[in-house]
């Protein structure tokens with residue numbers, strides 16, 4: 001197996017800089033601190049790089065949810081840890097690494113809405129093109145073809161998260 005690079009480190013970092021500008025622009029008239037929620041584990045690198053590029057006050061929260069076995073969604077979302085601060089009337093940004101079937105994001109948003117935030121937005125580094133999941137995603141880094149991705153936080157059986165680029169496995 002070899003890794004075929006789809007998005008290299010430079011392209012990823014440039015796009016994240018642009019996304020940070022789009023996000024700053026959206027929140028520019030809001031006086032409240034932004035509550036950014038990192039969806040672990042996959043979002044770790046995207047979240048970190050995005051936050052380092054955001055020129056505004058941000059409060060960090062982390063949730064840990066998982067639903068994949070190998071390359072397939074089990075359709076069952078397992079919550080391993082959840083936000084523990086009040087989000088009512090807050091400006092909340094969910095930060096995902098990838099939206100694929102949309103199951104994970106739908107689950108997270110449904111729960112977060114119950115906290116009655118003032119505003120609830122989503123940023124994802126990658127969105128798979130194939131699905132019509134119907135969830136509005138406010139800030140999208142890249143739309144990609146339907147191939148199982150690894151790297152930059154994305155794993156295959158817990159490996160490859162620490163690759164500095166995004167790619168896919170190829171039989172050689």
Ligand SMILES: O=P(O)(O)OC[C@H]1O[C@H](OP(=O)(O)OP(=O)(O)O)[C@H](O)[C@@H]1O
Pocket residue numbers: 039040041042043065066067068073096097098099100101102103104105155
């Ligand atoms: O749109 P979906 O089909 O639901 O897929 C997206 C989710 O899949 C991955 O999480 P995973 O369950 O692999 O957990 P991990 O982040 O800990 O790797 C990824 O980080 C997203 O949260």
Ligand SMILES: Nc1nc2[nH]cnc2c(=O)[nH]1
Pocket residue numbers: 068098099100101147148149150154155156
């Ligand atoms: N690693 C990885 N996790 C995912 N979760 C949903 N889609 C993907 C994918 O393409 N790669």
